Amino acid sequence: MSRRVGLWLIGARGGVASVVISGLAALQRGLTDNCGLVSCLLTFSGLELLDWPDVAIGGHEIRPGCLVDEVRQFQRSSRTLSDQLLEQIEPELRQADAAIRPGILFRAGDAITRLAAPDIAGDDRPPVEKIAQVVSDLREFRESGQLDHVVMINLASTEPEADVGAIPDTWAELEPTLHQTDCPLPTSSLYAIAAIQSGCSLVNFTPSLASDCAAIRELAKANTIAHAGRDGKTGETLIKSALAPAFAMRNLQVMSWVGHNIFGNMDAQVLDDPENKQAKVATKDGLLGEILGYDPQSHISIEYIRSMGDWKTAWDHIHFRGFLGTPMVMQFTWQGCDSMLAAPLVLDLFRLTERAARAGQSGVLDWLACFFKSPMDVSENNLTHQFSLLQQWAGDLQR
Numbered sequence: 001m002s003r004r005v006g007l008w009l010i011g012a013r014g015g016v017a018s019v020v021i022s023g024l025a026a027l028q029r030g031l032t033d034n035c036g037l038v039s040c041l042l043t044f045s046g047l048e049l050l051d052w053p054d055v056a057i058g059g060h061e062i063r064p065g066c067l068v069d070e071v072r073q074f075q076r077s078s079r080t081l082s083d084q085l086l087e088q089i090e091p092e093l094r095q096a097d098a099a100i101r102p103g104i105l106f107r108a109g110d111a112i113t114r115l116a117a118p119d120i121a122g123d124d125r126p127p128v129e130k131i132a133q134v135v136s137d138l139r140e141f142r143e144s145g146q147l148d149h150v151v152m153i154n155l156a157s158t159e160p161e162a163d164v165g166a167i168p169d170t171w172a173e174l175e176p177t178l179h180q181t182d183c184p185l186p187t188s189s190l191y192a193i194a195a196i197q198s199g200c201s202l203v204n205f206t207p208s209l210a211s212d213c214a215a216i217r218e219l220a221k222a223n224t225i226a227h228a229g230r231d232g233k234t235g236e237t238l239i240k241s242a243l244a245p246a247f248a249m250r251n252l253q254v255m256s257w258v259g260h261n262i263f264g265n266m267d268a269q270v271l272d273d274p275e276n277k278q279a280k281v282a283t284k285d286g287l288l289g290e291i292l293g294y295d296p297q298s299h300i301s302i303e304y305i306r307s308m309g310d311w312k313t314a315w316d317h318i319h320f321r322g323f324l325g326t327p328m329v330m331q332f333t334w335q336g337c338d339s340m341l342a343a344p345l346v347l348d349l350f351r352l353t354e355r356a357a358r359a360g361q362s363g364v365l366d367w368l369a370c371f372f373k374s375p376m377d378v379s380e381n382n383l384t385h386q387f388s389l390l391q392q393w394a395g396d397l398q399r
């Protein structure tokens with residue numbers, strides 16, 4: 001008997017989510033090939049991953065609006081997705097839109113709160129009531145769709161960095177704070193708690209905290225929930241994690257690594273706020289020291305340039321030293337359509353997490369490290385080594 005599984009997106013009308021939903025519809029109808037999808041590589045063909053038609057979509061969003069309009073707007077600004085494709089998948093977009101529920105906000109900061117509908121922005125209920133709302137929406141989604149399982153994937157705007165020091169280390173200490181309006185958790189963690197309490201697997205594609213703190217890990221463990229994160233590795237950082245090992249292997253000393261990123265979508269607009277930007281820079285900057293074994297001078301800038309829309313240009317300048325102290329330079333320019341790079345990885349993470357949950361696996365799925373800029377529980381940042389972890393997991397499961 002075939003399984004039917006729900007993909008629940010937080011930030012369901014955002015850029016990445018719009019392309020996830022459009023791409024899934026195109027795959028379900030056989031209107032596109034599987035280019036860009038890691039889970040479709042031959043090496044994973046024996047895993048019995050979920051088929052595209054067995055996926056149902058729903059989610060939470062804080063902005064009012066209509067998914068079809070969001071996708072049309074994305075099409076205009078990114079100059080991707082053909083008119084013909086949009087016409088063909090419009091019924092699926094409307095169906096997905098009908099399963100999008102009003103989201104929640106808590107400690108979200110000004111840049112995100114400004115995006116929200118007034119009733120969501122002004123909702124001052126304590127976290128415990130907001131979590132109950134999400135739990136109820138997830139239950140309704142699961143029951144109405146007769147779903148065997150649900151995977152929640154966080155695709156919401158990047159939150160300001162959470163004050164991790166203020167979050168208690170155990171669930172027993174954290175739980176009472178959920179009744180207080182000064183609870184230290186950010187919104188992403190409230191969604192994570194709701195997912196765990198609803199028996200859903202959880203993936204955090206953003207730099208926000210979500211389940212990445214001791215007390216929520218403990219809750220996930222107690223509820224045997226599979227979870228993974230943090231911050232999808234789609235462009236400049238992907239190349240960095242493939243390239244830095246080459247310098248290490250040739251014993252070339254990287255003296256400085258500078259990366260300038262410019263793009264103009266809503267994600268970039270939110271990241272233009274220094275509080276939100278700091279969270280992103282932290283996940284993009286963490287990997288060089290681990291790969292190289294020392295910390296070269298590094299600098300990362302992220303600038304909002306409206307005319308670029310969803311197209312990101314990253315220019316990296318690597319200043320390194322070779323034999324007899326000779327200084328040399330490598331530069332690369334990455335020009336990628338952000339949501340087109342991210343969306344297939346979201347679908348991969350959904351299928352692989354669902355497969356792990358189906359196999360009874362729980363806790364942090366550290367073998368998904370190659371998908372993340374700042375993978376939970378994994379200090380290994382070398383892309384090739386990270387990919388080996390994924391292959392090893394697949395091999396073990398197929399044995």
Ligand SMILES: NC(=O)c1ccc[n+]([C@@H]2O[C@H](COP(=O)([O-])OP(=O)(O)OC[C@H]3O[C@@H](n4cnc5c(N)ncnc54)[C@H](O)[C@@H]3O)[C@@H](O)[C@H]2O)c1
Pocket residue numbers: 010011012013014015016017060061062063103104105112115154155156157158159187205206207231232233234235265266267268270338339341342
């Ligand atoms: N595009 C990429 O290549 C990429 C790579 C790695 C990580 N990410 C991360 O993925 C996330 C989504 O990126 P995007 O380009 O789609 O951004 P986006 O701004 O287009 O979409 C984010 C959506 O989340 C919604 N939202 C914000 N807070 C919410 C909440 N509490 N509940 C429900 N909805 C909420 C916003 O209204 C918006 O629709 C960002 O955090 C981004 O940093 C993106």
